Amino acid sequence: MAEEAISPEAVLAELVKLLAQIVGDEMLIEVEVGPATRFNEDLALESIEFVALAEKLQQRYGGRVDFTAFVAEMDIDQIMAMTVGQLVDHISSCLAPVQPGAVT
Amino acid sequence: MAEVVANGVRLHVQRLAPPAPSEGAPVVVFVHGLILDNLSSFYYTLANPVALAGGDVILYDLRGHGLSEVPATGYTTHQAASDLDGLLDCLEVSTPVHLVTNSYGGLVALRLALAHPERVASLLAVEVNCTDDWTELMANTLTVIALALEHDGIATALAALGQRRMARTAALADNLLNGTTLIDDLASERPFTPTELARLTAPVCVFYGEHTELLASARLLEASVPSCHLEIVPGLGHTVLREATDVLRRVALSWLADQAGLTAEAATPTI
Numbered sequence: 071m072a073e074e075a076i077s078p079e080a081v082l083a084e085l086v087k088l089l090a091q092i093v094g095d096e097m098l099i100e101v102e103v104g105p106a107t108r109f110n111e112d113l114a115l116e117s118i119e120f121v122a123l124a125e126k127l128q129q130r131y132g133g134r135v136d137f138t139a140f141v142a143e144m145d146i147d148q149i150m151a152m153t154v155g156q157l158v159d160h161i162s163s164c165l166a167p168v169q170p171g172a173v174t
Numbered sequence: 175m176a177e178v179v180a181n182g183v184r185l186h187v188q189r190l191a192p193p194a195p196s197e198g199a200p201v202v203v204f205v206h207g208l209i210l211d212n213l214s215s216f217y218y219t220l221a222n223p224v225a226l227a228g229g230d231v232i233l234y235d236l237r238g239h240g241l242s243e244v245p246a247t248g249y250t251t252h253q254a255a256s257d258l259d260g261l262l263d264c265l266e267v268s269t270p271v272h273l274v275t276n277s278y279g280g281l282v283a284l285r286l287a288l289a290h291p292e293r294v295a296s297l298l299a300v301e302v303n304c305t306d307d308w309t310e311l312m313a314n315t316l317t318v319i320a321l322a323l324e325h326d327g328i329a330t331a332l333a334a335l336g337q338r339r340m341a342r343t344a345a346l347a348d349n350l351l352n353g354t355t356l357i358d359d360l361a362s363e364r365p366f367t368p369t370e371l372a373r374l375t376a377p378v379c380v381f382y383g384e385h386t387e388l389l390a391s392a393r394l395l396e397a398s399v400p401s402c403h404l405e406i407v408p409g410l411g412h413t414v415l416r417e418a419t420d421v422l423r424r425v426a427l428s429w430l431a432d433q434a435g436l437t438a439e440a441a442t443p444t445i
Binding site for chain 1: 176188190212213214215217218219222223226235240241338339342343416419
């Protein structure tokens with residue numbers, strides 16, 4: 071199986087590409103997307119666009135990234151306040167290879 | 175599966191599976207409200223707890239809403255019920271489903287339950303307005319909004335101010351209210367009669383905020399529907415889904431535990 075690029079920088083770059091498909095390139099020219107960027111406050115992402123992002127993450131990373139389980143642990147206010155960095159960290163940890171000798 | 179073509183319209187669908195095993199899990203379908211609502215209002219509040227409690231959860235955007243297609247016509251509750259019936263066919267759901275609805279979504283559910291009683295196992299309707307003045311009230315309110323959007327160029331003004339989210343919302347509402355037959359279709363609706371409501375066989379729970387303007391609907395449903403449980407929550411108005419999510423979640427899980435055999439308290443997701 072090919073090694074997935076899982077560095078936070080690579081995941082951030084992937085996420086920015088997916089976000090561009092949802093909010094449009096113009097928005098991302100105005101806002102420099104980094105770990106502290108808030109989806110709602112800074113990118114004006116609506117709840118339904120968050121659903122679209124989850125969809126794209128599912129398509130991009132297959133079953134390895136469970137966005138819905140991640141979101142299920144949060145209430146609506148926490149979801150709305152989520153930063154790009156929190157999502158990047160979650161994706162990176164989902165993609166991290168299992169340590170040799172770990173119990174499966 | 176994200177998109178389904180049902181009843182000739184492309185619908186955005188999200189499905190949340192319960193923890194394994196999912197074979198034979200009770201199907202719970204969420205139906206959102208009108209104009210500015212979409213599946214995200216349930217997706218981020220009740221849908222995950224219900225899935226974790228054992229429900230095979232289906233959420234979708236009504237035609238004209240969210241990420242579904244916006245056809246120019248077909249916005250009656252009869253058409254919406256046909257869309258839902260077609261959606262369930264496409265998803266190969268043949269067992270009766272448990273419906274959880276917000277506001278206008280409750281009207282769609284009532285239409286479905288009357289047209290296809292074999293489709294509906296139970297209904298939890300939050301803040302549904304079904305009295306005989308609702309069509310006029312809705313059509314009038316929406317007409318005022320439609321005129322304001324059209325004449326004041328609100329969407330364009332907001333975009334110019336860099337208010338992306340509000341501009342998008344205004345453009346969406348403008349397109350739906352001024353670019354489709356939605357208002358005319360609503361105005362042409364027949365309200366539900368007590369005789370019709372008396373034909374409902376499925377158990378119904380109706381949930382209202384104490385300060386809602388819809389208490390007449392609450393009383394009509396309680397009086398007419400054979401198996402109807404009424405919950406009124408103190409201190410709340412129409413926006414219970416947003417303002418009292420925790421209360422509604424407890425009520426919904428308790429209701430679905432009785433009706434569908436789900437666990438009353440959702441399992442805590444493992445971190």
